[in-house]
Amino acid sequence: MSEGPTGRSGGAGAPVPAPGRTEEQAELLRRVAAGDEDAFARLYDATSAVVHGLVLRLVRSPELTAEVVQEVYLMAWQQAERFDAGRGTVLAWLCTMAHRRAVDRIRQSQRDRDRDQQYEIRQAEIPSDSTWSEVEQSLDSGEVRAQLGALSALQREAVCLVYYRGYSHRQVAEHLDVPLGTAKARIRDGLNHLRSALGVRL
Template structure:
């Protein structure tokens, strides 16, 4: 069974340590500590495909994997003196940094998605609250209640849960056993229809 260009045994899917290359990588890192850019380029050529494969399996995005790998090699250039051959191989040291950096980016992206989702929820709720305020300011509550009949039963139930029983959008979704987006749509459409029925200007 032959080996690929990165020291990976073809057909097994697992990296196989190669003593000669292990020593070569360690020597290259020692030269990197001294600021040897040529040694750094050699180290990159010898190990980058392994790091890229590792990171890609984690982040599942070729573009993001390439970014993470570049960040890892920048860290390796800046922190080469931290490598200790007595604690492991140079490739293992690089892979450990790559794994940690990939996990950090995954968590960062997740936090960004959560912030975006929270922003969208706040925007939707603010829009609904603004619409309801316009209705209440324009007409008395008795007239509003009278015109609730202009809404569909689903819209009327959702609107009443929010503005007469104080439910949040998420509580409405749970109470009606529907997705959050469906509950928001019913509330939004119900308020818009109510505003139209009451003659409130857009």
């Protein structure tokens, strides 16, 4: 993201503004480099529709698009002095950064999906209640229930949804309205606390 601007095409398919507009945007960016917030606002108004459209076509998510566009203009504010008008237009420069940032987000989202999928596969290979069963088989269930009271309220609710109501990790996340990773962490931490408190070795 820190590289200088590319040529007019920018590799991002950005439209080339009219010469007058090109010069105006370059002047605005020069003022942005000097810390002019009004110039930054005017530059955003003049270019954000194109940048937003480009990012949306790539990531196909309004929420992610808003985040990426915000990051692009933050980079533009921070790196304005690096712009070289001899190498392309301001709009092409912005679109190049937007394209790169959007691709980064797409790859990150794919990695996150792959990680969740691998986790679910591993969970499917082992009975979801195997650890809980061993805990209950090792000690009186009354003692187990007593130790549940030692968990935090968040951990206890997540653990009970899984092991008393049969919820999957994803159902727990939906029920508690939290990200899947958060639900998994609460279940894991709660169960680890039980194992430690009860002295169960698995």
